[in-house]
Each structure stands twice: as C-alpha cells, then as structure tokens.
Amino acid sequence: MNTFAAVLMVALLPCICINRKALKQEAGSELLYEMKGALELLQRVSAHADASCWYVAWSPAGTLLASCGGDRAIRIWGKEGDSWECKSVLADGHQRTVRKVAWSPCGKYLASASFDATTCIWKKTNDDFEFLTVLEGHENEVKCVTWAPSGNLLATCSRDKSVWIWEVDEEDEYECVSVVNSHTQDVKHVVWHPTQELLASASYDNKVCIYKEEDDDWGCRATLEGHESTVWSLAFDPEGQRLASCSDDRTVKIWKESTPGDGSTDESWKCVCNLSGFHGRTVYDVAWCRLTGALATACGDDGVRVFREDPTADPEQPVFFMSAHVPKAHGQDINCVSWNPKEAGLRATCSDNGEFAIWKYNSDS
Amino acid sequence: MSGGTRLENANPLIFQRSGERRLTATDEDEDVADPIDDREIFDIFSKSINDPEHPLSLEELNVVEQMRVNVNDQESMVSVEFTPTIPHCSMATLIGLSIKVKLLRSLPDRFKIDVHITPGTHASEDAVNKQLADKERVAAALENSQLLEVVNQCLSSRAM
Numbered sequence: 001m002n003t004f005a006a007v008l009m010v011a012l013l014p015c016i017c018i019n020r021k022a023l024k025q026e027a028g029s030e031l032l033y034e035m036k037g038a039l040e041l042l043q044r045v046s047a048h049a050d051a052s053c054w055y056v057a058w059s060p061a062g063t064l065l066a067s068c069g070g071d072r073a074i075r076i077w078g079k080e081g082d083s084w085e086c087k088s089v090l091a092d093g094h095q096r097t098v099r100k101v102a103w104s105p106c107g108k109y110l111a112s113a114s115f116d117a118t119t120c121i122w123k124k125t126n127d128d129f130e131f132l133t134v135l136e137g138h139e140n141e142v143k144c145v146t147w148a149p150s151g152n153l154l155a156t157c158s159r160d161k162s163v164w165i166w167e168v169d170e171e172d173e174y175e176c177v178s179v180v181n182s183h184t185q186d187v188k189h190v191v192w193h194p195t196q197e198l199l200a201s202a203s204y205d206n207k208v209c210i211y212k213e214e215d216d217d218w219g220c221r222a223t224l225e226g227h228e229s230t231v232w233s234l235a236f237d238p239e240g241q242r243l244a245s246c247s248d249d250r251t252v253k254i255w256k257e258s259t260p261g262d263g264s265t266d267e268s269w270k271c272v273c274n275l276s277g278f279h280g281r282t283v284y285d286v287a288w289c290r291l292t293g294a295l296a297t298a299c300g301d302d303g304v305r306v307f308r309e310d311p312t313a314d315p316e317q318p319v320f321f322m323s324a325h326v327p328k329a330h331g332q333d334i335n336c337v338s339w340n341p342k343e344a345g346l347r348a349t350c351s352d353n354g355e356f357a358i359w360k361y362n363s364d365s
Numbered sequence: 366m367s368g369g370t371r372l373e374n375a376n377p378l379i380f381q382r383s384g385e386r387r388l389t390a391t392d393e394d395e396d397v398a399d400p401i402d403d404r405e406i407f408d409i410f411s412k413s414i415n416d417p418e419h420p421l422s423l424e425e426l427n428v429v430e431q432m433r434v435n436v437n438d439q440e441s442m443v444s445v446e447f448t449p450t451i452p453h454c455s456m457a458t459l460i461g462l463s464i465k466v467k468l469l470r471s472l473p474d475r476f477k478i479d480v481h482i483t484p485g486t487h488a489s490e491d492a493v494n495k496q497l498a499d500k501e502r503v504a505a506a507l508e509n510s511q512l513l514e515v516v517n518q519c520l521s522s523r524a525m
Binding site for chain 1: 500504
C-alpha cells in the first residue's frame with residue numbers, strides 16, 4: 001500500500017472511533033451522519049375533495065391503496081400504467097368522518113373506523129367492495145381499527161376510553177369478546193404484534209398499554225409511560241421485539257420488552273431510544289417497514305422523515321439517525337405514513353389537504 | 366344554554382375599544398401583498414365573535430387582548446392567547462373553539478393555528494389547551510351539529 005493511502009487510513013481511523021462514541025452519547029444526533037437517503041415523489045393524488053385525508057393503508061399484496069377522510073368516504077386506488085386511479089368509492093357506510101381503514105391479512109376484507117361511533121366491515125367481491133356488517137357498541141368516535149395477523153381477531157378503540165376486541169368466525173360473524181378500560185382518556189390507536197397475540201394501544205392520557213390474553217381474559221399487562229403529551233400512533237418493528245410510539249410532545253420513542261431473568265411473568269417495557277429535536281410539531285404517525293427496517297414519520301409541520309438504525313449500535317441501546325427529510329411534503333399536516341408491504345421503499349402519505357402522495361425511498365442516493 | 370338560567374358572568378369588566386387602525390402607505394399600495402400580521406388576526410375575530418352570554422365583542426369584554434396575538438406570516442403560524450373573563454368560566458373551551466374555528470375559516474390553509482388560554486388565568490387551562498390543540502377532537506366536535514350551531518351563534522356578527 002502506498003504512503004498516501006497509509007497516511008489517509010491513519011488519519012481517518014480516529015475519526016471513525018470518535019463518531020461511534022459520540023453517537024452512543026447523543027442518540028439521534030443528525031449532525032454525525034449525512035442524510036444519505038432520498039425520497040422521490042412519484043405521484044400526488046387529490047383523493048378527498050375539500051376534506052382531510054386521514055389515513056391510507058396498503059392491501060397485503062401491495063397492489064391497492066385504501067384512503068379515507070373527512071368526506072365520509074373510503075376510496076380504493078390501483079395502479080394503471082404509471083398512475084394511481086380510483087377503483088372504488090365506498091360512500092354510504094358512515095355518517096361522519098372515516099378516521100382509519102384496515103385490510104384483513106388475507107386481503108378480502110376492509111374495516112373502517114368512524115367518528116359516527118361505528119366500524120364497518122366490507123368484503124371484496126371481484127373488483128368491488130360490498131358492505132358486510134357494522135360493529136356497534138362504542139359510545140362515541142371510533143379512532144382506530146386493526147386486524148390481528150391471524151385474521152381471526154379485530155381490535156377497535158375510541159374516545160370512550162375503551163379498547164374492544166372482536167372475534168370473527170368462518171361465517172363472517174363478528175362478536176365482541178372483550179372490552180378493556182385501561183386508559184383514562186381518548187384512545188387514539190391500536191396495533192397488533194406481528195407474530196404474537198399481543199395488542200398495544202396509544203392514548204390522549206400520554207400512555208401506551210400492552211394487552212395479552214390470560215385465562216380467557218384480555219387485560220392490560222404493561223403500561224409504558226414517558227411521553228409528555230398525547231401518544232398518536234404505534235408501530236412494531238419487523239421482528240416484534242420493539243415498539244415505536246410517536247406523540248404530540250414531538251418525539252418518537254422506541255420501547256423494548258425486557259423479561260426479568262428470574263422467570264417471573266412480570267414484563268416491563270423500557271424506553272431504549274428517544275428521537276427528539278427532529279420534528280417541529282406533533283408527530284401523528286409512525287411506520288416501521290417490514291422489508292427494510294426503515295422508520296417513517298408523519299408530522300404536523302408538513303414534513304416526512306425516514307430514520308434508519310445504526311447497525312453497529314448496542315441492541316439494548318439502539319441508535320437511529322435521520323436518513324431523509326422532505327420539509328414541505330404536503331401543504332398541510334401529514335396524518336399518516338404507510339410502507340408498501342411488498343415493494344421495498346415504496347411509501348404513501350396523506351394530508352389534511354385531502355391528498356395522498358406516493359414516494360420512493362432510497363437509502364443510499 | 367336556555368335564556369332562563371342566571372348568567373355566570375353578569376358584570377364583566379368592559380375595556381375601551383382600541384381605535385381604528387391607521388392605514389400606512391404600503392397598506393394602500395395594491396401591488397404589495399399584505400402579509401398577515403397581528404392586528405389583522407385580531408380584527409378577524411374581535412369584531413365578530415360574541416361571548417355566548419353577552420352581546421358584546423370579545424375585545425370589549427377583555428376576553429382577548431391584542432398583545433396576545435402572535436403571527437408569523439413567513440412560517441405560516443398564528444398563536445392566540447385568550448383570557449377567559451372569569452377563572453371558572455365553563456365557556457372557556459367553547460370560546461377557544463370558536464376562536465379556532467373562526468381562524469380556520471378565515472386564514473389560508475397553510476397556517477398552523479394555536480389557541481390557548483393565557484397562562485395563570487384559568488383553573489383548567491391545561492385541560493382546555495390540550496383539547497384545543499387536538500385537531501382530531503376539534504374535527505369530531507365540529508361534526509356534532511348541536512355544538513356546531515352553538516359555535517356558529519358565537520361567531521355571528523352582532524352588527525346589524
């Protein structure tokens with residue numbers, strides 16, 4: 001090796017060491033990494049006229065996108081050639097804003113949660129969707145609906161502070177099997193663990209609850225405290241070992257379950273990473289890509305951000321750095337971000353201006 | 366809110382209305398886009414919002430004071446601090462909601478609107494502020510036709 005290369009290596013070596021050390025002390029500092037990632041806008045669609053687009057969800061096959069909004073409608077979008085076109089409009093299901101939509105794991109059903117206090121179930125028939133049934137019971141606005149990976153369970157949550165768990169049988173019959181009241185305020189979001197029958201909920205009471213079934217009874221088994229304001233959304237990592245939460249306190253926290261070595265069943269979740277200083281306003285949604293492990297956020301400052309994990313960091317103290325940032329991705333607040341389950345890097349976001357946008361994320365530009 | 370119930374706030378202090386804003390040269394120039402400033406925000410709602418219990422403008426009731434309005438046109442941000450007329454006024458949330466709705470309807474979509482109670486002036490200010498800041502709660506509340514009707518009454522101009 002020539003002298004120049006040797007000198008360069010010697011010069012660079014201490015810098016690399018210093019970077020790693022500094023990272024461990026200052027998790028989340030964006031100054032130590034260049035933002036090597038890039039977000040490319042593929043298409044912008046005006047989906048819900050004169051109303052907020054509150055949520056977007058990819059079908060399990062990744063070929064359809066469902067959107068819902070303040071115009072009380074759900075729209076199903078599919079790609080034709082290079083552009084996303086509206087395939088179906090489900091307009092008669094709800095009397096008020098449709099807040100969230102969720103696909104069943106098999107892709108044959110769609111559930112929609114509404115401010116009209118009901119959850120509708122729609123069944124896919126050929127190219128269209130037909131109304132199957134309505135789940136009633138919540139006292140006021142339903143804020144979220146989500147299907148368990150098994151396809152047999154559904155969870156909903158509401159401003160009435162409760163989380164409901166529903167079972168669905170082979171005859172498309174839905175039955176509520178549990179009502180859990182662990183939160184003291186409006187429950188904003190519920191999400192199932194990717195592999196276990198475990199549910200997490202996020203609330204206006206600033207806490208996250210973890211639910212498991214024990215002796216035929218669903219109950220809150222752990223409460224995660226740390227956020228200083230409303231927790232808006234949650235996302236499990238691809239393996240289900242960690243949970244990301246995002247909040248009105250402008251931070252994203254990563255939690256990890258730690259089981260004590262003495263074999264007792266008492267589990268506790270600890271906050272192992274705190275991403276603060278990146279978001280200018282409320283963080284409304286967080287999404288963890290199953291394919292790449294990238295973490296995306298939707299923020300009230302109109303920006304979209306993607307975070308990547310430092311692969312060299314201690315797993316008990318993960319470090320995330322901001323890989324890409326588009327400051328004014330939409331003209332208004334971004335309500336939702338969703339990674340395509342089949343195509344790596346493909347992402348959808350939606351906004352209060354009624355639009356959704358499709359993006360391509362590249363980790364090394 | 367029937368007419369028969371005794372008004373909670375029967376003798377509000379009334380402050381002198383500040384004079385009409387004097388126009389400057391740039392205000393008159395048609396070619397210069399008017400940036401949105403503090404006084405304009407104040408004008409938007411102070412002349413038209415009514416305290417639900419009193420047919421006087423909020424400015425006259427000292428519910429909102431001009432110096433509590435903060436506008437940053439470049440950053441598209443508006444922050445309004447309002448002082449409820451009495452500390453235990455149960456109408457604080459409704460007044461705050463009405464202010465927020467008026468601004469949402471009057472300002473361009475790009476604006477981020479923060480409405481909160483002047484610190485130290487209300488027993489439940491944290492709870493009220495949190496509700497006003499939660500856009501999902503605000504959106505859902507405005508879909509309630511009864512509440513929307515009350516808010517609209519609050520906002521209707523008293524000038525005949």
